Amino acid sequence: MVCNMITVIKPGATQQQIDGLLNWFHARGLKTNVSEGEFQTVIGLIGDVGRVDVDLVKGLEIVDSVKRISDPFKRANRKFHPADTIVEISENVKIGGGNFQIIAGPCSVESEEQILTIAKSVKASGAGLLRGGAFKPRTSPYAFQGLHADGIELLEKAKAQTGLPIVTEIMNTLHLEMFKNVDIIQVGARNMQNFEMLKELGKSGKPILLKRGLANTLEELLMSAEYIMAEGNENVILCERGIRTFETYTRNTLDLSSVPVLKKLTHLPIIIDPSHAIGIAEHVKPMSLAAAACGADGLIIEVHNDPKNALCDGAQSLTPEEFGDLAKRVQAVREVVQS
Numbered sequence: 001m002v003c004n005m006i007t008v009i010k011p012g013a014t015q016q017q018i019d020g021l022l023n024w025f026h027a028r029g030l031k032t033n034v035s036e037g038e039f040q041t042v043i044g045l046i047g048d049v050g051r052v053d054v055d056l057v058k059g060l061e062i063v064d065s066v067k068r069i070s071d072p073f074k075r076a077n078r079k080f081h082p083a084d085t086i087v088e089i090s091e092n093v094k095i096g097g098g099n100f101q102i103i104a105g106p107c108s109v110e111s112e113e114q115i116l117t118i119a120k121s122v123k124a125s126g127a128g129l130l131r132g133g134a135f136k137p138r139t140s141p142y143a144f145q146g147l148h149a150d151g152i153e154l155l156e157k158a159k160a161q162t163g164l165p166i167v168t169e170i171m172n173t174l175h176l177e178m179f180k181n182v183d184i185i186q187v188g189a190r191n192m193q194n195f196e197m198l199k200e201l202g203k204s205g206k207p208i209l210l211k212r213g214l215a216n217t218l219e220e221l222l223m224s225a226e227y228i229m230a231e232g233n234e235n236v237i238l239c240e241r242g243i244r245t246f247e248t249y250t251r252n253t254l255d256l257s258s259v260p261v262l263k264k265l266t267h268l269p270i271i272i273d274p275s276h277a278i279g280i281a282e283h284v285k286p287m288s289l290a291a292a293a294c295g296a297d298g299l300i301i302e303v304h305n306d307p308k309n310a311l312c313d314g315a316q317s318l319t320p321e322e323f324g325d326l327a328k329r330v331q332a333v334r335e336v337v338q339s
């Protein structure tokens with residue numbers, strides 16, 4: 001039976017004692033996941049814990065407690081890893097554990113002038129990262145599909161000129177080589193359960209922005225994160241981008257309750273995408289403020305210098321001026337919430 005268990009180690013245990021216990025677990029065919037927090041070390045056990053005599057482990061001098069965990073997600077589970085995960089994108093750009101970031105930029109990279117103009121303006125108003133799609137998952141095969149490799153090159157150019165790390169979506173792991181200079185690889189809602197892709201991204205070790213699928217539960221989102229983490233990549237950022245409901249006045253329904261619920265279940269950072277959720281530019285700001293108020297670790301916002309003529313998602317794109325106002329107000333909300 002595959003199930004999981006955690007062993008909480010007493011403060012003051014030596015590394016040698018901990019290593020001894022880890023070796024003892026490994027000898028029983030179990031995989032271990034060690035989380036060293038400020039106050040306690042937790043050893044997560046993955047595998048057939050039926051081979052472990054729980055009473056014997058409980059009785060060990062260095063063991064504080066042993067708990068069985070029934071959740072199907074393990075490495076993503078906060079019980080395995082009590083402290084918030086901080087995904088480090090660069091020396092001064094971090095997401096999670098109190099580090100809040102706004103990712104901003106167009107739905108799609110359209111031209112050099114477009115991406116450079118937007119990159120400079122969002123940077124000036126407080127964005128920490130630049131987004132822009134080069135491979136676009138469009139409902140219609142006749143709609144603009146993105147600039148592909150040229151789009152990624154233009155993002156790299158914008159990064160070189162502004163210093164902003166870049167975020168862009170992958171749709172095929174055969175393209176992974178093209179993403180080598182991309183700072184965060186986005187897995188779009190439509191690919192959340194592309195499990196073979198998730199495994200490959202797990203092997204890549206790159207920070208991954210994993211968007212919730214249009215009709216997926218939070219448990220399914222966490223299980224998709226688990227696919228990436230099971231390959232050894234802990235750099236996963238979850239993203240709520242709206243789910244499909246019976247409502248038609250908005251593009252999707254923004255499930256903000258996902259923030260406190262996910263915060264309880266997982267140590268991974270959670271960011272909100274109000275642009276794709278609500279789909280209407282004038283409503284993006286209030287939902288961004290609400291996301292900041294309920295404890296999200298960041299936002300991803302679509303910004304375009306000419307929304308009316310955007311090749312994709314113009315209706316939900318803010319102008320750089322509107323984005324500047326949003327960023328300022330989000331900052332104000334964060335200060336109130338933190339105080």
Ligand code: PEP
Nearest residue numbers: 107188189190211241276
């Ligand atoms: C996007 O970010 O441009 C996008 C296509 O998002 P989603 O996968 O959430 O629809």
Ligand code: MN
Nearest residue numbers: 107302312313
């Ligand atoms: Mn879009």
